[in-house]
Amino acid sequence: RELKQYFPVKKEKIRQKKQFVKAVDDISFSIKKGTTLSIVGESGCGKSTTGRAILRLDEPTSGQIIYDQVDLANISRKELKKMRGQIQVIFQDPFASLNPRRTIRKMLYEAMDIQQSVKKEDREARMIELMTLVGLPPDSLERLPHEFSGGQRQRIGIARALAVNPELIICDEAVSALDVSIQAQIINLLKKLQKELDLTYLFISHDLSVVRHISDRVVVMYLGKIVEIADKKDLFSKPLHPYTQVLLSAIPTIDMNEERVEIEVNGDVPSPINPPSGCRFHTRCPFATELCKTKEPELAEKENGTGNHLAACHFADEIFNKNSMKI
Ligand code: SF4
Numbered sequence: 001r002e003l004k005q006y007f008p009v010k011k012e013k014i015r016q017k018k019q020f021v022k023a024v025d026d027i028s029f030s031i032k033k034g035t036t037l038s039i040v041g042e043s044g045c046g047k048s049t050t051g052r053a054i055l056r057l058d059e060p061t062s063g064q065i066i067y068d069q070v071d072l073a074n075i076s077r078k079e080l081k082k083m084r085g086q087i088q089v090i091f092q093d094p095f096a097s098l099n100p101r102r103t104i105r106k107m108l109y110e111a112m113d114i115q116q117s118v119k120k121e122d123r124e125a126r127m128i129e130l131m132t133l134v135g136l137p138p139d140s141l142e143r144l145p146h147e148f149s150g151g152q153r154q155r156i157g158i159a160r161a162l163a164v165n166p167e168l169i170i171c172d173e174a175v176s177a178l179d180v181s182i183q184a185q186i187i188n189l190l191k192k193l194q195k196e197l198d199l200t201y202l203f204i205s206h207d208l209s210v211v212r213h214i215s216d217r218v219v220v221m222y223l224g225k226i227v228e229i230a231d232k233k234d235l236f237s238k239p240l241h242p243y244t245q246v247l248l249s250a251i252p253t254i255d256m257n258e259e260r261v262e263i264e265v266n267g268d269v270p271s272p273i274n275p276p277s278g279c280r281f282h283t284r285c286p287f288a289t290e291l292c293k294t295k296e297p298e299l300a301e302k303e304n305g306t307g308n309h310l311a312a313c314h315f316a317d318e319i320f321n322k323n324s325m326k327i
């Protein structure tokens with residue numbers, strides 16, 4: 001809720017005034033238990049920062065993170081450690097921060113030990129169960145991380161997250177490094193596990209074609225702001241924000257009912273140190289007017305939305321209508 005994450009700009013360049021990268025600037029969203037909420041956007045939009053703030057891997061500048069009625073942003077490190085068992089994260093490379101000379105068995109055992117998630121006498125059976133859950137043979141336990149392929153490594157990453165019986169799993173670009181067919185396998189595995197274990201996912205990705213297979217709800221971010229939130233179906237069939245339309249036009253369509261708008265954007269993403277005034281997308285938006293340069297659009301329900309569908313654009317309704325008429 002109203003989460004802000006400002007990082008002090010390092011580099012000696014800026015001396016006079018303290019400047020901050022507004023990596024995440026006043027965003028609010030919630031995830032329903034047992035569902036998947038995705039955050040999409042280009043790199044630097046603040047999606048990973050949001051995930052890291054929830055885990056307090058980076059301290060949020062301000063705001064609240066309510067989890068089970070507890071504000072994670074404002075509890076002590078000690079209390080947080082207790083909660084950490086309930087929230088796990090899977091990164092692009094699950095082994096990046098792990099000792100490569102540790103067998104999978106040691107790694108899982110350690111995860112269970114830290115959180116005391118499984119009684120000592122039950123750990124052996126639980127490890128074998130975890131391997132079965134993620135679709136790996138039990139003898140994988142005796143092997144080392146480098147003996148596995150990318151997809152298998154991600155399965156182990158999932159097993160490690162599950163070892164502490166979490167409720168919420170944050171997947172940060174968890175399938176981005178994998179081939180498309182392996183991506184599909186891992187996504188199917190995540191969906192299966194969600195059903196079986198009633199897991200909640202926060203799925204962070206730059207890739208809308210991946211997001212469409214796993215999400216219930218989607219948040220689109222641009223330069224630290226949420227520009228659109230909607231249920232997956234609505235976002236893909238009725239994207240209201242020009243930026244969402246741009247992202248969508250970059251992926252191939254399968255569904256003929258989806259209204260596709262071809263929009264060309266100008267230039268690159270501006271720096272988050274000095275984000276554009278007004279609507280942050282105005283420097284690239286083909287529909288921008290004078291108003292867009294000065295007035296920041298509010299994230300609000302639009303007349304074309306299907307309920308629970310919010311967009312932050314002064315002209316979302318007009319642009320959507322105009323574009324749908326063209327098709
Ligand atoms: Fe484009 Fe203006 Fe809408 Fe921003 S508010 S997305 S600049 S039309």
Ligand code: MG
Nearest residue numbers: 043047048173
């Ligand atoms: Mg990232």
